[in-house]
Amino acid sequence: MALQIKDLKKVYGKGVAANDGITMHIDAGEVYGLLGPNGAGKSTLVKQVIGLLKPTSGTITLGPYDLVKHPAHARQLCSYLPQAQMPIDSLRAREAIELTGMIRGGDGPAVRQRADHLIEALDLGEWRDVVGMRLSGGVRRLVGFAMIAVWPGQVVILDEPTNDVDPLRRRLLWDQVRRLADEGAAVALVTHNVLEAEKAVDRLAVADAGHLLAEGTPSSLKAHYRGRLRLQLMMRPGLSVAEPPEFIASSVRAGHNLVMVIEERDAARAIGWAQDLVDAGTAEEYALGATTLEDVYIKLAGHAPADSLTEGS
Numbered sequence: 458m459a460l461q462i463k464d465l466k467k468v469y470g471k472g473v474a475a476n477d478g479i480t481m482h483i484d485a486g487e488v489y490g491l492l493g494p495n496g497a498g499k500s501t502l503v504k505q506v507i508g509l510l511k512p513t514s515g516t517i518t519l520g521p522y523d524l525v526k527h528p529a530h531a532r533q534l535c536s537y538l539p540q541a542q543m544p545i546d547s548l549r550a551r552e553a554i555e556l557t558g559m560i561r562g563g564d565g566p567a568v569r570q571r572a573d574h575l576i577e578a579l580d581l582g583e584w585r586d587v588v589g590m591r592l593s594g595g596v597r598r599l600v601g602f603a604m605i606a607v608w609p610g611q612v613v614i615l616d617e618p619t620n621d622v623d624p625l626r627r628r629l630l631w632d633q634v635r636r637l638a639d640e641g642a643a644v645a646l647v648t649h650n651v652l653e654a655e656k657a658v659d660r661l662a663v664a665d666a667g668h669l670l671a672e673g674t675p676s677s678l679k680a681h682y683r684g685r686l687r688l689q690l691m692m693r694p695g696l697s698v699a700e701p702p703e704f705i706a707s708s709v710r711a712g713h714n715l716v717m718v719i720e721e722r723d724a725a726r727a728i729g730w731a732q733d734l735v736d737a738g739t740a741e742e743y744a745l746g747a748t749t750l751e752d753v754y755i756k757l758a759g760h761a762p763a764d765s766l767t768e769g770s
């Protein structure tokens with residue numbers, strides 16, 4: 458079933474609209490990324506979909522179901538992995554996974570079989586019988602995901618599912634996210650990690666200030682930057698960030714980084730400028746590469762995503 462959101466508005470109290478006319482859909486079988494800075498309105502959107510918050514106006518439907526009129530349906534049909542860790546201190550990993558599967562209405566043998574499969578697929582075997590309070594943040598996160606994936610609803614919403622998860626298991630997690638979609642769920646991935654989203658989603662939207670600024674497949678969003686390159690300059694700590702030369706049209710600062718989008722034909726000039734800064738000791742290093750979805754995000758949101766520049770991907 459497809460999730461359909463039309464002209465959704467949510468105004469808290471007398472304040473500004475946290476969602477200001479959002480229209481989007483997620484098809485069954487699709488992984489949809491919702492990107493945007495803090496305060497963009499992502500959580501507000503999600504809470505309305507899962508029936509925790511009543512929209513000020515607009516509609517949310519899942520196939521034939523009106524999720525606004527029937528929030529109880531919403532809660533039944535949607536699975537949600539919140540950004541905060543699941544409270545599973547006193548449960549063993551496998552118990553937590555099986556228990557949520559049962560609570561969601563799965564039958565015993567099928568739930569156990571799926572739980573076993575997820576534990577294996579996410580490489581959680583050594584923690585199967587370890588209680589939650591003894592688990593590291595990343596393992597806890599994966600157990601939280603398995604609690605959702607063991608008996609998922611038609612809509613699965615994952616809020617920053619890879620937080621604290623090590624790179625190897627992140628891959629395993631993405632495989633299971635894809636599997637949820639292949640099994641027929643409409644999957645929404647809320648994240649500020651643009652580069653990671655680029656690899657995992659079919660379509661995505663960039664949200665800010667209650668609006669969707671752009672929506673499309675990763676390659677359609679990047680098409681705008683064809684023929685351009687990204688130059689990233691890492692300034693020496695304590696020194697101020699350099700002013701880019703005039704031929705560089707677009708630049709953004711993020712801490713000690715300066716990220717610029719340049720035309721291919723300016724590559725030699727740009728490298729010359731960057732190398733001079735390195736030689737002068739002003740900059741530590743620079744990197745020139747293909748434009749990424751992050752550059753699209755920077756252009757739309759007007760600033761770099763929270764922590765992606767420091768991850769060195």
Ligand SMILES: Nc1ncnc2c1ncn2[C@@H]1O[C@H](COP(=O)(O)OP(=O)(O)O)[C@@H](O)[C@H]1O
Pocket residue numbers: 469470472475493494495496497498499500501502
């Ligand atoms: N319960 C609330 N009451 C009043 N304002 C809120 C509430 N929750 C969120 N907001 C405001 O709505 C806007 C969107 O917030 P939110 O949906 O949490 O964004 P995001 O999840 O993208 O960070 C922000 O300006 C935030 O301060």
Ligand SMILES: [Mg+2]
Pocket residue numbers: 499500501
């Ligand atoms: Mg949020």
